[in-house]
């Protein structure tokens with residue numbers, strides 16, 4: 001069933017009366033913003049994990065997003081614009097997700113009773129997604145606000161100093177776990193909801209999707225922990241030179257040599 005058909009069906013009730021299509025539209029926007037954020041987080045992991053390849057690799061990526069290789073000069077405002085867009089998507093997604101939270105303790109208790117009675121994997125996953133989503137309201141907002149206001153302060157030393165000397169690592173540890181579980185379950189639920197990757201045997205394809213989801217979560221959490229450990233190690237080594245920026249040792253082309261401090 002394609003999405004417009006679903007919306008059409010939602011717009012008529014059992015007696016054939018037309019209702020509002022708004023709930024279905026909001027669901028579509030929630031799915032689309034979730035898909036964007038989930039895919040963004042995969043890209044984010046690759047970029048941030050570049051530190052595992054060395055300081056120079058992370059430095060090069062930072063410069064790339066500041067437009068240095070296009071304009072011959074760094075414009076951190078470009079990073080600010082990207083963060084502002086991601087932050088806006090984050091807020092829209094959180095706002096729409098709030099519709100699904102129980103409104104009071106009685107509703108919460110009923111939902112928990114259903115969960116216990118059903119003993120259904122996907123229902124239990126929904127609860128993990130709701131708890132981690134709630135945590136992301138706070139953890140994600142802190143990180144995004146700091147990125148928004150410190151776009152010119154990203155680089156091998158600047159980031160490592162923030163992680164270690166500015167005590168961001170406990171927040172990143174919780175954020176990493178929350179975002180990987182939330183994103184993994186979210187993308188899995190999207191695939192089930194919209195019938196992506198469904199085969200002739202839906203129970204079997206759902207099982208495969210679940211296995212793939214867990215494998216991906218384990219991989220991303222491991223990569224995230226290694227990445228965090230790398231920033232902490234550099235941060236510890238660099239603690240007595242807090243604030244000093246990374247200096248590139250690679251000369252690539254004339255305009256790039258003009259500004260080699262990160």
Ligand code: HEM
Pocket residue numbers: 044048079082083084086090136140143144147154155158159160162163168172173175176177179223224225227228231
């Ligand atoms: C455009 C928006 C974003 C930018 C530019 C950005 C940039 C960065 C950078 C540069 C780091 C390295 C540490 C540091 O410099 O403080 C980092 C780490 C991290 N970010 Fe983001 N980030 C963005 C969005 C997000 C979002 C939306 C989330 C999740 C809600 C997130 C989760 C994390 C986590 C968990 C780490 C820790 C690294 C790890 O353990 O792998 N980031 N981010």
